[in-house]
Amino acid sequence: MGIRLGENQYGKAEVRLVHVNRDTDVHRIKDVNVTSQLRGDLETVHTLGDNTTCLPTDTQKNTVYAKAREWGGVGAIEDFALRLARHFVGEHDYVDGARQEIHEYAWDRITTPDGPHDHAFSRRGGETRTTVVTKDAEGEWVVSGLEGLTVLKSTGSEFHGYPRTRYTTLQETTDRILATDVSARWRYVGVDHDYDAVYASVRALMLEAFANTHSLALQQSLYEMGRSVLKSHPEIAEVRFSMPNKHHFLVDLSPFGLDNPNEVFFAADRPYGKIEATVERDDAPAPGNAWKTVPGFL
Amino acid sequence: MGIRLGENQYGKAEVRLVHVNRDTDVHRIKDVNVTSQLRGDLETVHTLGDNTTCLPTDTQKNTVYAKAREWGGVGAIEDFALRLARHFVGEHDYVDGARQEIHEYAWDRITTPDGPHDHAFSRRGGETRTTVVTKDAEGEWVVSGLEGLTVLKSTGSEFHGYPRTRYTTLQETTDRILATDVSARWRYVGVDHDYDAVYASVRALMLEAFANTHSLALQQSLYEMGRSVLKSHPEIAEVRFSMPNKHHFLVDLSPFGLDNPNEVFFAADRPYGKIEATVERDDAPAPGNAWKTVPGFL
Amino acid sequence: MGIRLGENQYGKAEVRLVHVNRDTDVHRIKDVNVTSQLRGDLETVHTLGDNTTCLPTDTQKNTVYAKAREWGGVGAIEDFALRLARHFVGEHDYVDGARQEIHEYAWDRITTPDGPHDHAFSRRGGETRTTVVTKDAEGEWVVSGLEGLTVLKSTGSEFHGYPRTRYTTLQETTDRILATDVSARWRYVGVDHDYDAVYASVRALMLEAFANTHSLALQQSLYEMGRSVLKSHPEIAEVRFSMPNKHHFLVDLSPFGLDNPNEVFFAADRPYGKIEATVERDDAPAPGNAWKTVPGFL
Amino acid sequence: MGIRLGENQYGKAEVRLVHVNRDTDVHRIKDVNVTSQLRGDLETVHTLGDNTTCLPTDTQKNTVYAKAREWGGVGAIEDFALRLARHFVGEHDYVDGARQEIHEYAWDRITTPDGPHDHAFSRRGGETRTTVVTKDAEGEWVVSGLEGLTVLKSTGSEFHGYPRTRYTTLQETTDRILATDVSARWRYVGVDHDYDAVYASVRALMLEAFANTHSLALQQSLYEMGRSVLKSHPEIAEVRFSMPNKHHFLVDLSPFGLDNPNEVFFAADRPYGKIEATVERDDAPAPGNAWKTVPGFL
Structure with missing residues (x-):
């Protein structure tokens, strides 16, 4: 019996970068959070503390900032992550894989009575855009997503027909509030896409499907959201969702002589419901290592 | 020497209420978080555990839900808080004061290719609207506010001319990023106002003043934001701000042979800067107990 | 009518300082979070952006670190805060007041089979120790406290005898779980004390009183905790508590044919209950400005 | 091309359960957070909203509470999770897999001058104990762990010998603070163990290895922690760690004429470093589906 090092990766997490594009007086800003991790020949780093093949996490951080300048900005987070991954793997023979995760926070230009302001912004709130790029000897994969898109339907949601057991107390309903925080990740086929355009479209399609699906189960709403995305986006192979059922309980006002018509x-x-599922193409290419280091439900 | 009970209050915190207005098929929703606290003759509750004068916090919670139904909805949070305060003090002779704090979360109607949806919404994110209503034997006071309005200027901000001491290392700058999360509370004169309209106007004025002030100190931006509100809103006596200076440090790229032109x-x-100040009218009526139980910097 | 600057203060928040005492090979560590704020002649900073009298928040931060070295460590957080306040007010004629807030996180020495380790520690978790020192032309005040001391009694708590109204649904009980997160602040008389010893004693007295009070209301437990502290500590004038009633609801298992004997x-x-009260001496000296900038319920 | 449902699971998350053992007057409490998820024949739930095979998440919640009563308490969280998984899969023919995740929060008995109290407790803080049990047609797997064990060494840590590149600015050091929050998960071989005893031992071994390893890289400390566990625990096949390098930067006090001898x-x-690695036996049985739904770095 022996003890050995298994899978591993290391890097710098949550490098907070704000880039200001000042090409004109009408500034544009990009606000991202980069987590860079590398893989490679790291056996003796772990077993002996020999750092000969350990590109410091501090250097990874410096690289993120330097590249934002060298490359004239960040661009789509997927493209920035891909370029970083290629840089780390391409430049250092002791690095054979990279995982680059980026979160992006959206800002709106402040509008005053004089019109849109040149250089003043307010943070949008709402969802965070995400990407995880994985690169290794076998290929490159892009998994993008969003987190924290909170939506609610005040009607158009039912729940009934479920099995009743010894432990059932839930009442059936034909009209309830349905609310969730959408977290989704979608896997791209290939790596050359107009990622910003796809993101905007996917987000809009998800909102539309959530709104327009008369829901008999949160699972059904989830599935329709995934299906709608796949129908319109051949460059997406699958979508994985994790969606809480954020319960809104009708308050029983009858003790006070009041009705409560929803x-x-x-x-x-x-507690909250937790619904997780993949919607996928039956002819999609295999995922390879796309999900290998992507936290998720599967 | 004796030991005695001093100031006190008690109640139910964070009663999460969502009200759906279904007057027409085009639903409207109101999402609030109510904290109800009462004052009164509570000496023996504390010293003996005699609850004769202790309206249970559970009953306060029930009242919030029941009144949302009885009154046909919530309306402006200030009006709802005032009505709750009057109910609690008016109905129970052992209650002589009330503090009702409400936070409101904004939602947007989802728009699909078919237009605005009747009953589907997405949470806006961004700032939270707040109010604290205090009522006691001496009067009624309304202090409203907002929290978490995150703003940033990518230029138009300087910082120099400060005293230099033994412990100074900061470099002067004539061009920096200025960013903050605006937290503000404003005290109303009187209690009859169109609170929704004032809120929208105050928010817009703050954004405009932040954007248009060429800033030599975050304090100056803060002051202009308060001044702008007071100039347009005679019904507001004072504004209290607590604003972090969210530092965005220019990265030194010179070790990599790169410049970094902002x-x-x-x-x-x-750490972050923490700037707190009041902007007030010199002829405002005295605050009375308006701020007595309002957490803040003063 | 004119608009003017009202009360204000500014500084650097959350300066994270870890000090290692290496006087012997048995190291000791001190882990604190310092928020320094100053007051003074700051009118034109706000109205004109003239920073002549604005000691930069960056300098305040530097001072915290430098003084930890000059003074050979931090010592009791109250003493460190007092010395910082005196430094800032004493050294700069444009500074006439200071507020120094410090939070301290406790660490335990790791014990191995070889005994207590010289230089390895684990963070204790549990409560945070706090202090706020206020200094101005009128005097110096120390308000210390603790936050996040979570306690629970699995019996020995009742709740009944409360008024019943139209909105009452709560059932009376003679046996319930009582749980809370103790947040407390106590005001010292004078500024020369063995603060570490008092802290340890106050904490122990609060735990003992919580444990040993057969509780008819959370208010009663609170009061006994405060009374116990004041009886043993003449150097403390008052204690202010803010304690949630963290509800533990007995689950109704009767639909499953099961009883549930607590x-x-x-x-x-x-929601949760929110109980706030002061326990004080009837002959305590007036608080002066001790609570002026201390967030709390009063 | 078709669109179909892929992998999925659903259930109730964060069922907060506190169990009081009242067998004697000396109560014992167990404080856990249970997330129950099921798998099965859920195709038409997603595609049609047909809930015939969807055991409601509400029923899963009820079951957790009922079983805590039926089984006379919770016991080791691994055993409770296993029994829940077997119940859900065994009782319902439309359920073919279960994932039961439990977090446990530790409490200490309050000690007063009269000794340990019968029924008063304070929450310990510090790390959370975790388990994820997976059961499906192929078997049963137990992965346990801990989160949030924060440790620090004030000396005995070096970092040097790393590659220098165009983007290197980090200085080598032979004496630094090393601090991290240990998150670890270990996979058991088989499902019959004295889980409480193993947990206590693993925790102690990790602390000891962290303390006693003279560290040349955080990776080395991590590896020694895993190795120490595997050497003593043949019932554990592998340990996976995710450990931030919580940087403690030496403050440059030279501008103030001060040295800073660590x-x-x-x-x-x-940002922070992020170090993730597996330490495993070379002859361990294959993991099967143990990690299939366990969030982690791999």
Whole structure:
């Protein structure tokens, strides 16, 4: 019996970078959070503390900032992550794989009575755009997504027909509030895409499908959201969702002599439903290592 | 020497209420977080555990939900808080004061290719609207505000001319990023106002003043934001701000042979500047107990 | 009518300082979070952006680190805060007041089979120790406290005898779980104390009083905790508590043919009770400005 | 080309359960957070909203509470998770797999001058104990762990000998602070173990290895921690770690005429190093589906 090093990776997490494009007086800003991790010949780093093949995490951080300048900005986060991954793997023979994760926070230009301001912005809130790029000897993969897109339907949601057991107390309903925080990740086929355009389209399609699906189960809404994306985007092979069912319980006002015709709700925190599923093409190319280091439900 | 009970209050915190207005098929929703606290003759509750004068916090919670139904909805959070305060003080002779704090989260109607949806919404993110209503034997006060309005200027901000001491290392600058999360509270004169309209106007004025002030200090931006609000809103006596200076440090790229003409920044977390100030009218009525139980910097 | 600057203060928040005492091979560490704020002649900083009297927040940060070295460590956080306040007010004629808030995180020495380790530590978790020192032309005040001391009694707590109204649904109980996160602040009389010893004693007295009080209301437990502290500590004038009632609801298992003799509970998040009160000496000296800038319920 | 449902699971997350053992007057409490998820024949739930095979998440929640009563308590979280998984899969023919994740929060009995108290407790803080049990047609797997064990060495850590590139600015050091939050998961061989005893031992071994390893890289400390566990615990096949390098930067006090012999440090938040690795036996049985739904770095 022996003990050995298994899979591993290391790097610098949450490198907060804001880039200001000042090409004209009308500035544009890009606000991202980069986590760079590398793989390679790291056996003796772990077993002996020999750092000969360990590109410091501090150097990874410096590289992120330097490249944002060298490359004239960040661009689509998928493209920036791909270029970083290629740089790290291409420049150092002791690095044979890279995982670059980037989160992007959106800002809106402030509008005053004089019109859109040249260089003043307010943070949008709402969802975060994400990407994880994996590169190794076998290929390159891009998995993009969004987190924290909170949506709610005040009607158009039912839940009934489920099995009843010894432990069932839930009442069936033909009209409830349906609310969730959409977290989704989609795997691209290939790496050359207009990522910004696809992101905007995917987000809009998800919102539309959520809104227009008369829902008999949150699973059904989820599936329709994935299906809608895949129908319009051949460059996407699959979508993985993790969506809480954020319960809004109708408050029983009858002790106070009041009815409650689906008007007054208690928005609960915990526990919550947790619905996770993949919607995929039946002819999609194999995922390879796309999901190997992507946290998720599968 | 004796030991005694001093100031006190109690209640139910964070009653999460979502109200759906279904007057027409085009639903409207209101998403609020209510903290109800009461004051009164509570000496023996504390010293003996005698609950004769202790309206349970559970009952306060029930009241919030019941009143949302009885009153046909929530309306402006200030009005809802005032009505709750009057109910609690008016109905129970052992209650002589109330503090009702409400936070409101904004939602946007989802727009699909078919237009605005009747009953599907996405949470806006961005700032939270707040109010604290205080009512006691001496009067009623309304202090409203906002939290978490994150703004940034990519230029138009300088910082220099400060005293230099033994512990000074900061370099002067005539061009920096200025970023902050605006937290503000404003005290109303009187209690009859179109609170929704004032809120929208105050928010817009703050954004405009932040954007248009060429800033020599974050304090100056803060002051202009307060001044702009007071100039347009005679019903507001004072504005109190607490604003972090969210440092964005220019990254030194010279070790890599690169310049950095205010393009690449590190967005730091801690420490941060913390700027707090009141902007007020010199002829405003005295605050009375408006701020007595309002957490803030003063 | 004119608009003017009201009360204000500014500084650097959350300066994270870890000091290692290496006087012997048995190291000691001190882990604190310092927020320094100053007051003074800051009118034109706000109105004109004239920083002549604005000691930069960056300089305040530098001072915290430098003084930790000059003074050979941090010592009791109250003493460090007092010395910082005196430094800032004493050294700069444009500074006439200071507020120094410090939070301290406790660490335990790691014990191995060889005994306590010389220089390895694990963070204790549990409560944070706090202090706020205020200094101005009128005096010096020390308010210390603790946050996040979570305690629970699995019996020995009742709640009944409260008024019943139209909105009452709560059932009376003679046996419930009582749980809370203790947040407390106590005001010292004078500024020369063995703060570390008092802190340890206050903490122990609060735990003992919470444990040994057969509770008819959370207010009663709170009061006994404060009374116990004041009885033993003449140097403390008052204690202010803010304590959530963290509800643990007995789960109704009767639909499953099961009883539940106070064994299975649902630990709820929101809403929660919120109990706030002061316990004080009737002959305590006036608080002066001790609480002027201390966030709290009063 | 067709679109189809891929991998999926659903359930109730964060069921907060506190169990009080009242067998004697000396109560014992167990505080856990259960996330139950099921797999099975869920195609038409997603595609049609047909819930015939969808055991409601509400029923899963009820089951957790009922079983805590039926089984006379929770016991080791691994055993409770295994029993829940077997119940869900065994009782319902439309359920063919279960994932049960449990987090446990530790409490200490309060000690007063009269000794340990019968029924009063304080929450310990520090790390959370975790387990994820996966059960499907192929078998049962237990992966346990801990999160949030924060440790620090004030000396006995070096970092040098790393490659220098165009983007290197880091200085080598032979004496630095090493600090991390240990997150670890270990996979058991088989499912019959004294889980409580193993947990206590693993935790102690990790602390000892962290303390006693003279570290040339955080990777080396990690590896020694894993190796120490595997050497003593044949029932563990592998340990996976994710450990931030929580940077403590030596403050440059030279501008103030002060030296800083490794005494005054700035504890930084972001970015941080992120070190992830597996330490495993070379003859361990294959993991099967143990890690299939366990979030982690691999």
